[in-house]
Amino acid sequence: MRVAVSGAGGRLGRALVEALGDAPFTGPFGPIAWRRPDYDLDDPSAAARVVARDRPDVVVHAAAWADVDACALDPRLAMRRNAEAAGEMARACAGAGADLVLVSTNEVFPGDADPAIGYGPGDPTGPPNPYGASKLAGEEAARAAYAAAGGLGADVRHGPLAADGEPASLPAGRVTGPQLAIARTAWLFGVVGEDFPSRILVAALRARADGGELALVADETGTPSFVADVAEAIVELLGAGVFAGTHHLVNGGPVTRAAWGRETLELAGVHVPTRDVAQASFARASRPPRAAVLRPTPLPSGEPMRDHALAMADYSPRLRRWLASIEEAGR
Numbered sequence: 001m002r003v004a005v006s007g008a009g010g011r012l013g014r015a016l017v018e019a020l021g022d023a024p025f026t027g028p029f030g031p032i033a034w035r036r037p038d039y040d041l042d043d044p045s046a047a048a049r050v051v052a053r054d055r056p057d058v059v060v061h062a063a064a065w066a067d068v069d070a071c072a073l074d075p076r077l078a079m080r081r082n083a084e085a086a087g088e089m090a091r092a093c094a095g096a097g098a099d100l101v102l103v104s105t106n107e108v109f110p111g112d113a114d115p116a117i118g119y120g121p122g123d124p125t126g127p128p129n130p131y132g133a134s135k136l137a138g139e140e141a142a143r144a145a146y147a148a149a150g151g152l153g154a155d156v157r158h159g160p161l162a163a164d165g166e167p168a169s170l171p172a173g174r175v176t177g178p179q180l181a182i183a184r185t186a187w188l189f190g191v192v193g194e195d196f197p198s199r200i201l202v203a204a205l206r207a208r209a210d211g212g213e214l215a216l217v218a219d220e221t222g223t224p225s226f227v228a229d230v231a232e233a234i235v236e237l238l239g240a241g242v243f244a245g246t247h248h249l250v251n252g253g254p255v256t257r258a259a260w261g262r263e264t265l266e267l268a269g270v271h272v273p274t275r276d277v278a279q280a281s282f283a284r285a286s287r288p289p290r291a292a293v294l295r296p297t298p299l300p301s302g303e304p305m306r307d308h309a310l311a312m313a314d315y316s317p318r319l320r321r322w323l324a325s326i327e328e329a330g331r
């Protein structure tokens with residue numbers, strides 16, 4: 001099966017290329033990696049060009065403008081990169097009979113969920129900021145493209161547990177039309193220097209050097225999700241062969257930013273006084289949702305993605321090595 005990954009140089013894109021490289025169904029050459037300038041979200045002809053050239057069976061569209069604050073400062077460009085480009089990719093794939101996994105976000109939801117319950121895939125959306133609005137518009141453009149092409153966009157349920165408690169069922173017989181999967185995730189971590197745990201450690205070193213306290217946001221709750229686990233979940237969906245519908249691919253264990261920050265400090269062995277603050281105490285262009293917690297959907301294996309704390313424990317040796325290198329460089 002020819003699998004292409006857009007945004008292959010990004011945080012999730014790199015993890016996807018690695019995980020797909022190990023998957024038996026991608027063959028000896030592994031996935032096709034689309035990076036800039038070959039595939040650029042700003043080029044309206046890029047999707048049709050790379051799909052016609054490489055003839056993938058499936059595209060995992062991980063390219064996006066994921067800078068939430070930059071999107072708030074330029075909502076028009078956010079729509080171009082996250083909505084129009086997603087629609088172009090969906091039309092190119094559906095037109096070629098290829099499947100598409102469109103990576104999306106928890107920020108399509110308003111953020112008023114009870115964190116203990118979270119949002120299911122069918123819950124009403126309502127983006128709190130321009131980034132979320134552009135990603136939701138991308139989802140809608142992709143659904144419209146697959147509906148127009150007669151593709152399978154309706155939910156296929158995997159595993160013994162359907163997310164909303166309905167009985168699980170797989171479609172009878174083979175899937176014939178091209179499939180669209182929307183794979184929403186949240187609070188990605190697992191790339192040192194480019195994630196929340198890294199930013200917290202840098203801020204902690206600064207606070208320690210200044211003899212001050214580290215301010216941690218206590219009124220924002222989410223589901224930290226390890227890029228390698230999200231990539232493996234997408235590989236598992238592709239391997240199952242049927243994956244149409246909306247999936248929530250997040251690690252378990254919703255936490256506040258403050259709790260995640262303390263978890264990071266503990267794992268990295270950094271001791272600094274901390275203070276809980278409200279998110280409003282940081283000036284930001286974008287308004288993060290208070291609790292856009294995704295309720296995880298079951299994977300084909302029936303197993304949920306593991307708790308984020310286990311993934312953090314796996315990640316922590318890399319974080320500690322990175323921290324040691326920046327402390328060394330600062331001496």
Ligand SMILES: NC(=O)c1ccc[n+]([C@@H]2O[C@H](COP(=O)([O-])OP(=O)(O)OC[C@H]3O[C@@H](n4cnc5c(N)ncnc54)[C@H](OP(=O)(O)O)[C@@H]3O)[C@@H](O)[C@H]2O)c1
Nearest residue numbers: 007009010011012036040041063064066105185186187188
């Ligand atoms: N980060 C999170 O916490 C988070 C949370 C929820 C959902 N998501 C979603 O997960 C997916 C992957 O996110 P990520 O964190 O891996 O993002 P990322 O690291 O910023 O990667 C995005 C990729 O998009 C590519 N791209 C192509 N054209 C671009 C253009 N004109 N402007 C900007 N980027 C362009 C970039 O390619 P080059 O590398 O070649 O420049 C980059 O590799 C996205 O759909 C995002 O919305 C992310």
